[in-house]
Each structure stands twice: as C-alpha cells, then as structure tokens.
Amino acid sequence: MKVWERLISLLAGIILVVLAVTLTLLAFGQAGPTILEELVRINDNPINLWALEVAIIALILAVFLIQMALRMRREEKTVIYQTQFGEIRITVSAIENLALRACKKVRGVRDAHVGVRADKLTGLDVYIEVTASPDMAIPQIKAEIESKVSDYIFETVGMHVNAVKVLVTKIAAETRTRVE
Incomplete structure (x- = not known):
C-alpha cells in the first residue's frame, strides 16, 4: 500500500x-x-x-x-535470474551485502554504502558511496572497486552487472598513532 x-x-x-x-x-x-x-x-x-x-x-x-x-508489510524485492539449471531468486539486499563485502576488501576504502537497482530491461546496476583513505589515488580505488564488485557478484551469484557507479563522498581523516 x-x-x-x-x-x-x-x-x-x-x-x-x-x-x-x-x-x-x-x-x-x-x-x-x-x-x-x-x-x-x-x-x-x-x-x-x-x-x-x-x-x-x-x-x-x-x-x-x-x-x-x-500495517507495515514490506515486501523484499527479488531478482530472478534464469540459468540452464532453472530459476535463481535472490533478494536485492543480499546483492547489496555481497557488493559491500567486495567493496570493503579494496585497499583504501574506509566505509561504504551500497545500493542496487535491478530491472528486467536494464539489468543490475550497483551504486556505491565510499569514504576513501587520504593516501590512496581515487581513480585507482574507483577502478578497483568497479572490477572487484562486478567480478565478485558474477562469481557468487552468476549475474552480470551492467554498471558499478562509485561516488567518493568523503576522504577519511588520517589516524595518528600515539606512542606513550
């Protein structure tokens, strides 16, 4: 409703x-x-x-x-993917969690928020907002996130990702270690 x-x-x-x-x-x-x-x-x-x-x-x-x-009935969006063995159903939140997991493995990523848009016509699009480390090159982080997320989702779920769009929202402050 x-x-x-x-x-x-x-x-x-x-x-x-x-x-x-x-x-x-x-x-x-x-x-x-x-x-x-x-x-x-x-x-x-x-x-x-x-x-x-x-x-x-x-x-x-x-x-x-x-x-x-x-009444709060929230239906979870599912993505239906046809394979040679049958139909695979996976929720959008599960794909978001997979993308987040792959994104956090990238060196230089401090924090990330993931959104997924799944459409029958356009396919799967992944949107990622990232907080990056100050000592890393942003183009390198962006390219690595795009490839790792796309590959990880394909390996895990078997679905091709049309686009991975990365937005760097913050540069994290440097953490200084204290020696006492």
Whole structure:
C-alpha cells in the first residue's frame, strides 16, 4: 500500500471513530441537542437503536481502516535470474551485502554504502558511496572497486552487472598513532 493510500485510510478511520463515538453518545442520550441529534430524530421519535447500529458499523470499519493503514508489510524485492539449471531468486539486499563485502576488501576504502537497482530491461546496476583513505589515488580505488564488485557478484551469484557507479563522498581523516 502506498503512503498516500495509508494516509487516506488512517484519516477515514479517525473520522469513523469520531462518528461512532458521537452516535453512541446520542444513542444513550449523553449529548445535548445538536444538529446531529436533530438528524437522528425523525418526526420527534428518537431512533436510538438506529444510531447505535450505525455507530457499531462505523467503529468496526474504523478499526479495520486504521489497522490496514498502520500495517507495515514490506515486501523484499527479488531478482530472478534464469540459468540452464532453472530459476535463481535472490533478494536485492543480499546483492547489496555481497557488493559491500567486495567493496570493503579494496585497499583504501574506509566505509561504504551500497545500493542496487535491478530491472528486467536494464539489468543490475550497483551504486556505491565510499569514504576513501587520504593516501590512496581515487581513480585507482574507483577502478578497483568497479572490477572487484562486478567480478565478485558474477562469481557468487552468476549475474552480470551492467554498471558499478562509485561516488567518493568523503576522504577519511588520517589516524595518528600515539606512542606513550
């Protein structure tokens, strides 16, 4: 369910709760004379049972809508790859972990964050943000990350990587050792 659908469902649930509480108060005669009470009365005959039934239905719908809006069901994206032996399914987060593992083996990489975009048409693209060591050449680190990540994913999963895009976001501060 999309975010805007959740918001609409939550808002409808809250409105239905308010309606249910108001109608329940009217059914038991706890609310003063209001416009809503005048709508509930027909020909000066109170129809408290009708108001109570509508309140119960509104409350049930409200609970259902709020529960549906707050339910967090996150489906993990999977990549399906056809081989001669059959179909391989692997989650995007598993590919991200493999790419991160390969990236951290590169000398000069201090920290990395990996994102993977998998599409049936374009294939597999890996995006990596890296914090590099100050004493290493960035073009060398970039080339090594691209080759190692691409090779490691191909060796492990068997999928070809279309592109590995590396963005160096920071240069790490030098760590100085203290001798006491």
